[in-house]
Amino acid sequence: MTVSTRFSAPKGVPDYVPPQSAQFVAVRDALLRAASLAGYGHIELPLFEDTALFARGVGESTDVVTKEMYTFADRGGRSVTLRPEGTAGVMRAVIEHGLDRGALPVKLRYSGPFFRYERPQAGRYRQLQQVGVEAIGIDDPALDAEVIAIADAGFRSLGLTGFRLDITSLGDDTCRPQYREVLQEFLLGLDLDDETRERARVNPLRVLDDKRPHIKELTAGAPLMLDHLSGSAKAHFDEVLGHLDRLGVPCTINPRLVRGLDYYTKTTFEFVHEGLGAQSGIGGGGRYDGLMAELGGQQLSGIGFGIGVDRTVLALEAESVAAAPSARCEVFGVPMGQAARERMVTILGDLRAAGIRADMAYGGRGVKGAMKAADKSGARIALMLGDRDLAEGTIGIKELATGEQRSVPLGDIVAEAGGTHA
Template identity: 40%
Template structure:
């Protein structure tokens, strides 16, 4: 029988790579809390209808990309392909509206889509997202874009570009869709297969096709079809971004791929990953909560792809501080050494020192080799001589220098050395 391999489109994350993930996630948690967002965690499985109803029956995600299966009771269950619909479901089901409005939530976790794996894109991929429920004020849209800018610059990224658009209300969008149909109809024979299909099912998606880019550039602009309310909100959004001193570009081809968006739509692209590579996407979705059976609740949010953010960090050669896995390795000989090692490990860990206690049958030289492979900063030795004289040998694993200290002083001396 052969060895097992990970499923295509998934990855194992370990070693130096974990430092990037911790950096991206810890920075997000710290900053989002500073902006008044509360963390929310939703299940990775939901009823299939939550997504077909919320995202839209004719979207690529629902048509081609969802992992859906029947459970033992014949119910259709879907691994979540995105985070907004589950958070909206949780908001309704748990009556979070009773906590007052507006409310701010953020989430971090895996999503699942059956897509062709490529650079920075996986079938199991991780997103960080933020949602604001209960306000239709354009200042909420602006604050989310400010948060995105603040987050990316805090990560020390520079080569990104924020693009904004308004896709209007559903009513004003109908007139625009008619204009798009008129523009695209004579061009159908020359379009890619996806665009030919989308012409009848989801014509807005033709604007963000990655193949027929030049055709999309010449299409009518949605900004010419906005109703007065959408136009005013878009003007306010631009004004607020200027007050916040956030650089942005207007791109009338941003429509986002999900049916629930209305008015504000925005994306962030990273220049080193290519103009087509979106690292953050978001916008307003004022009808989603009501569509899912809740009270009328305006809302706005965004999601960013962790894998793509990490790719951008590597492209820009941002130096990530490595976390020392182990401060101290405790090596011992004999039963008395083992007992003293156990006591010492408890003492060190209580003081917050990352401690690896030898838990194998190796001799002392084998333990030193193990400590070296684990990249331990110091090795504490409890051999026969040390136990008899109530001392501990401290070996600096970088310099190889050894010092002997009284057992009662070990913890204090290690703390001092680690803080040097």
């Protein structure tokens, strides 16, 4: 006796199936559209890269590198890693293909899955879907504001309102070393566990990113980077805030904001939606002025963001906002008879060519079964076509919401159905 095996998606890897998949696509496309309007070209990145790229680019002391990466040896014995984030890969591609030798800034947008081995929960997945942008080669506060405004515009175009923008500055090379010493002295004076104490020695800023309540309580009085900014770093931050104000992008200065990656400098930001509970961050990013040089390229600055498509979908659900229609089609064909079926296939082709989403009853269903399928499709109208209609050169249009029905000439059906097009 053969025992059948039922397979499931890997733990922490969500499936998107209709109708929820329509929301996923709407979120991804809206966020990409906002970037496209600002001149960001598309880049397609490999799903895996040399492990050293992420160790060097993201930071060897980060949780991403030490605990969360999917790393394995390929058949050639090379250590490769499924991409945990997008910026390092984009920077590698920019250097490799010489994009930094052309017009600056290099503006790029991307989307797709990223991978982190974390404990799965709502909004935190092992395969996470993101949209990102990077603007490389120019250190200009106006560019910082543009990147942030793109994310804000993308969220608002979806109808999302219950979010806020947290922002801070992590300083630059002229003030970060001194601040690091001050922060390290403070942290090493606390009663920390061995692992956290070692983190304070290696990268003290990471300790401020610790989410454990007792660590947050211990570090409540920690010195803040905003109080130790150099004159140039403060001027840069103030200018960013001014541009955001002129763009109508509200923000909250959060001096304790620390992102989970080592490469951030100066402007750093996060979009937060309180309706998501513990996993409230829906996107964020910042400036990374030393990353290109760290990866073997020129000493050029950059700024970018990554937005969680998964979490944005959840945020829309929390606000009961539909970013896309749940109906899979607008027009549903109900043919009655073989000749009508053959003609309906042609009609559907004409409708789709005109940009109208159209489907029909397949499998030789009777009228009752076909009308049930029409109702389930979410279509606004049903096209009723039988032998008599063909003989008269007409077709019936039934409004599914009201039951109202009328006949129109077959040659007018695309124009008539287009009146329902949304």
